[in-house]
Amino acid sequence: MNRYKQFSIFVAVFILCFTTLLSGFAGNAKAAEDPLGLSAEAAILLDGDTGKVLYEKNADVVLGVASMSKMMTEYLVLEAIHDGKITWDQPVKINEFIHRLSAAPGLSNVGLTQGEDYTVKELYQAMAIHSGNAATVALAELIGGTEKNFVELMNSKAAELKLEDYKFVNSSGLNNSSLLGNHPAGAPDEENVMSARATARLAYRLLTDYPEVLETASQPRLPFKDGKTYDNFNFMLPTLVHEYDGIDGLKTGSTDFAGYGFTATAKRGDQRYISVVMKTDTMDTRFAETAKIMNYAFSNFGKEKLFDANYQIKGQETIPVTKGKEDQVKVQTANELVLTIKNGEKDEYVPTLVLNKDLLNEDGELTAPIEKGQQVGYMTVEPKSGEEVSFLTSEGQKSVQVPVVAAEDVEKANWFVLSMRGIGGFFGDLFSSVVSAVKGLF
Template identity: 65%
Template sequence: MKRVSQITLIFTLLVTVIVSQFAYNATFANAETDRLDLKAEAAILLDAKTGRILYEKNPDTVLGVASMSKMMTEYILLESIKEGKISWDQNVKINEYVHKLSAAPGLSNVGLTQGENYTVRELYEAMAIFSGNAATVALAELISGSEKNFVGTMEKKAKELGMKDFNFVNSSGLNNKSLMGQHPAGGPEEENVMTARDTAILAFRLLNDFPEVLETTKISKLKFKDGREYPNFNWMLPGLIFEYEGVDGLKTGSTDFAGYGFTATAERNGQRFISVVMKSTSKDERFNDTTKLLDYAFSNFGKEEILPASYKPKKVKTLKVNKGKEKEVKIETKEPIELVIQNGEKNQFEPVVVLDKSKLDQDGNLTAPIKKGEKIGYVTVQSKKGDFGFLTKDGQKLASTNLVASESVEKANWFVLSMRAIGGFFGDVWDGVSSMVKGWF
C-alpha cells in the first residue's frame, strides 16, 4: 500500500511539472496580451527593421481589413514604377465606371472627371492620403488591364511576401456591394480579409522595400488638382486630432464588416515601430489603442548589442581541422548582433551556434586549407524566458551574424600528412598492444 502511494505521488509530481511547463509556454503570450488592455479584437506590434514581434493579440484571427488592403495596391504600384512598367507622370484617362464610383455617396473619394487625364502620382496621392477608392481602381486597371486581373496580382504578391491567411476580392478594400455591380472577385457582399500578422507582414515589406512611401503617407492634407483639400484619415499625424510624436504613416481602414482598423508606424531617435489594430468599434478607439501600443514600444524597448563583434563562443572556441598544418582553428563572430529588446533584459538572451554542415566532414571536422574570415556557420540568439519571435524568416537572419575563422590554416604537405598517418598507425598498434598486455594481468 505504501509503495502504491509513493508511485501515485511520483506520478502526480511528474504531471504537475509537465503541466507547469506547458502552462509557462502558453501563458507568456497571454501575460503580454493582457498587459495593455486593448479594445481592438486583434493587434500586433513589431520592430520595423527586423520584424521582431514585441506584442500580439489574436494575431492569426482572419478579419476584415477594409482600406488597409490599399497597402498592397501601393506596394504593387511602387514595384511597377521601380521596374519601369509605369511612370509617375504617366496619364490615366478616367472611364465612366471610375467616374461614377468617385461620385458615389458615402465612400471616401476625390472627384474624378470622365474623359479627363490624371497622372499616376495624382491618383497615388489620392489613394495613399485620402484613401480614394475610385483612384485606387483606376490605378489597378492601369497596372493589370482590369481590376479583376489586378486582384489576381494581389493574391500572387501576397504569397510572395510570405502572407498566409488572406483573401482579396478587390483593390480598394470596399465591400463588393459598394462597387456599383462590379465584382472583380468573390461574391456580391464579400470583402478583403487578412490577419493582423499578415497585415503586419505587408506593412513591414512595404516600409523596407519602398521606404519612400512615407514621403506620401506623412502628408496631413492632400491638395488635389481640383483645388480642394482632403484630410488624411490618419489622425495621429502632426496637426491632427490624435497627433503623436513620430507618426508618419501608414493606413487606416473601416467598413461595417471590418470595423475600424489602423496600421501605424512611428520613428523616434532612429528607432521605428509598426503597429496594427483590427476591428475596433470606433474611430477614436483605434487611435487610442495605437497610442497604447506605441507608448508601450517607446517606453519599454530599445536597441541593445546582445553579442559584440569578434565574440568567441564559450562552448565552441575552436574546431578541429583535417589535413592542416595546425590541428584546429579559432572561430569568432564577424559582426555584432543588435536587437530591439525590452529594457533590462539583455541578460535573458543566449547565443546559439549553427555550423555549416557542408563545411564539415563525416567526423565534424573542417578540412584545410581555411582562410582567415572564411564563413563556417552563424551565431544567433534566443530568449531564455520565451518571446514572440520574428515576423519573417528574413527577420530572424537579421538577428544573426556570420561565424568565421579568426586565422588561416594552410594545408599540410604530403610529408607531414604521411608522418601523421604513420604516427597514427603506430599509435593504434601501441594502444592495441597495451590493451592486450593489460589483459594478461
C-alpha cells in the first residue's frame, strides 16, 4: 500500500472519529438540555395550582394542536353556561351539515341524526369524552350563530387569556379540508396552531376558571343515546389501556399535520400537575411521554412551606415611622408561604420584602397612625441562583407573594409632642450648623 493511500485512509478515519466525537458532544448537550429525553417535539409541565413552570422543551414553538383546541370550545361553552346564555338541557336540532359531518369516515364522532334534538349536555359530553367533531361544530353554531362567528370568539378569548402563540381556524381542531367544504376561517387546508406554553395556559385557565370540566373529562366511557358506548381517547384514565394513577383529564388531539398530542392533568393528594406533549409519532408515544413527565413531577416536586406566618425578614424587622408615638413599627408576614419546588431545594430560596411605595414618604417612612394588621407590602421569594421563578400567568405570580403587615399599633403623636420634635429638630440642625462653621475656622 503506497504512502498516499495510507495517508488517505488515515484522514478518512480521523474525520470519522472527529465527526463521531462531535456528534457525541451534541447528543450529550441535547440530553443536558432535556433531562427527560422526550421524543415529543415540544412539552411543558406546570404546577396545577399556581401555573409555575417546572419543565419545558421547545415550549414556544408553534405547532399543530389538533383536537386539543377543543379545550377552547369547552371554555366558551362553560362560560356561556355560567353567564346564563345557554343551559345544559337546552335542545339543539341537528342540521344536514352536522349530520353529514358526524358520518364522515376517519373522523372521531358520535352519530347525530338530522332533524333530531340533542341537549347541550349530550353534545358537550360527546365533544369532551369522545372528541366528537360534529358535536363540537353543533355547539359552536349554537353559541356563535355560525362556526365562523364562533372562531372569532375563540381568537378573541385567546387574546383575553393572553395565550400569545395561537391561531384558530375552526372549532374542532380538524384540518379544514376535512370539514366537507365548509371551513369557517383560514385556508382550505389550514389547521389550528398553538405553542405548548399557550396550550398549557389554556388548560390552566380552563381548570382554574371552570374546575367542573373534570367531571366530564374524567369519564373513561360515554354511553350515548344512540345505544353505543364510546371510549374516552384519553387512554390514561382508570380502566383504560394506559391507566395512570391520578390522571383525570384533559384532552388528546391528532392529525397528520399535528402528529399526536396530549394535554394531561393528574392529582395525588393535594398536588395537581398539568402537562402538554406535542407532535409525537404515535398514539401510544404521547401517553408514554406523558407518563415520563408525570413520573418526573410526582417523584421530584412537592409543596413546601418555605416560611411561616408571622415571619420577619432578618434585618428588615421594622419600618421607620413619622408623626407617631414610636419612630418605627414591627412588620411580619400575614400568612405562610407555600410553593411547589424541587425536592431538597427549600433552602435555595431567599425572602424579599416589597413595600407599598404609595404608603411611604420621600424618606421611606410610614406615616402614623398605623393599625396592627395593616398591610404595608408583601414578601416574595427568589432562588439564590438568581433565576426567575416562572409562572404562566400574573395571577400565578401573586401566589408566591404573601402580605406583610404591621405587627402592632402605632398611634399618632399629639400636637405638643410633634411641636417639641420640630423645635428639637430645628435647634439640633442649628447646633450642627454652628459646629460645622466653627470647625471651618480651624
